[in-house]
Amino acid sequence: QRLLKHFVKVTEHPAQTDVIFYPEEGQEDTPEGILKTIKEWRAKNGKPGFKT
Template structure:
C-alpha cells in the first residue's frame, strides 16, 4: 500500500486496509508484517500493534471500531485524519 500519511486514505480505504490485516490476507508473512508496520506508522496511535494484537483492550471488535479508536485519539490530539474527514478540515 505504501502511502505517506493517513490523509492519503479515505476512511473506507483505511477500514479495508485494517480488515485485510485482521484477516491476514497477504501472500507472505513478510507482506503481513510490512502492512502491520505501515498501519502502525500511519495511525500514529501510541498503542501501536496492540490495536491489532490485543484489540479487546480497546473494545475493538471490527475494523470500523479499530478506525474509530484511531480517529478518536487523533482528534483528541489535534491530528488530521482521513482525506474525506471534512469535520477535521473545517477546524
C-alpha cells in the same frame, strides 16, 4: 509485516498494533471499531483525520 509497519506509521497510535491484536477492554474489535478508536485518538491528540 510490511503492512503492519505502515499501519503503525500512518496511525501514530501509541498502542501500535495492539489496537488490532489486543484491543482494550470495551473496545470493539471489528474493522469499524478499530478505525473508530484510531480516529477518536487522532482527533483528541490534534492529529489530522484520514482522507477518504
